[in-house]
Amino acid sequence: MSVEGVLLAAGAGSRMGMPKALVHDEDGGPWVARGVQSLIDGGCDRVTVVLGACADEAVRLLDGLGVDVVIASDWADGMSASLRAGLRALPEDGEAAMVLLVDLPDVTADVVRRVVAAGTDRADLRRAAYDGRPGHPVLIGREHWAGVLAEASGDEGARSYLAAHEVDLVECGDLATGHDVDAR
Numbered sequence: 001m002s003v004e005g006v007l008l009a010a011g012a013g014s015r016m017g018m019p020k021a022l023v024h025d026e027d028g029g030p031w032v033a034r035g036v037q038s039l040i041d042g043g044c045d046r047v048t049v050v051l052g053a054c055a056d057e058a059v060r061l062l063d064g065l066g067v068d069v070v071i072a073s074d075w076a077d078g079m080s081a082s083l084r085a086g087l088r089a090l091p092e093d094g095e096a097a098m099v100l101l102v103d104l105p106d107v108t109a110d111v112v113r114r115v116v117a118a119g120t121d122r123a124d125l126r127r128a129a130y131d132g133r134p135g136h137p138v139l140i141g142r143e144h145w146a147g148v149l150a151e152a153s154g155d156e157g158a159r160s161y162l163a164a165h166e167v168d169l170v171e172c173g174d175l176a177t178g179h180d181v182d183a184r
Helices: 031-041 055-061 079-089 109-117 142-151 159-163
Strands: 003-009 046-051 068-071 096-101 125-130 133-141 168-171
Touching: 003 031, 003 079, 031 046, 031 055, 031 096, 031 109, 046 055, 046 079, 055 068, 068 079, 079 096, 079 142, 096 109, 096 142, 109 125, 109 133, 133 142, 142 159
Parallel strands: 003 046, 003 096, 046 068, 125 168
Antiparallel strands: 096 133, 125 133
């Protein structure tokens, strides 16, 4: 089973005061590189990073990581634009997409690995949960890509699609909080 990692890192990070793809932690380095490494070490076969705001600067942070980069030209339309760009860029032989947001710095490879280990199938919809609360990453089997592409709008990503379908939750609260970081 081929699992394609998709790191969404296109937004301007208005509440953060800078694009989150450019955020660095002193101890953990650039969030965008950390997200890529979590996907790779967690079991994704390939990783596609979706950039938008300040893409030229962010792409330098990915140098040498062996990832595909796609620019969401309509990134300002919200997370759904990034999600659509990422899914459309995946290779035709991909069977599932593991979608991670760049602003989840405590979501590690252990979380990705646990969601992948729960099984991957072209018909799967699976996501990490933190103390029962659904979060990211989200595994979207190939059979759902067209539906997600059709329904994703605004800054909601795949939220409405996931709400209308059966999604398996994989508890990961013992590994991370899953909280997004919006301010420095």
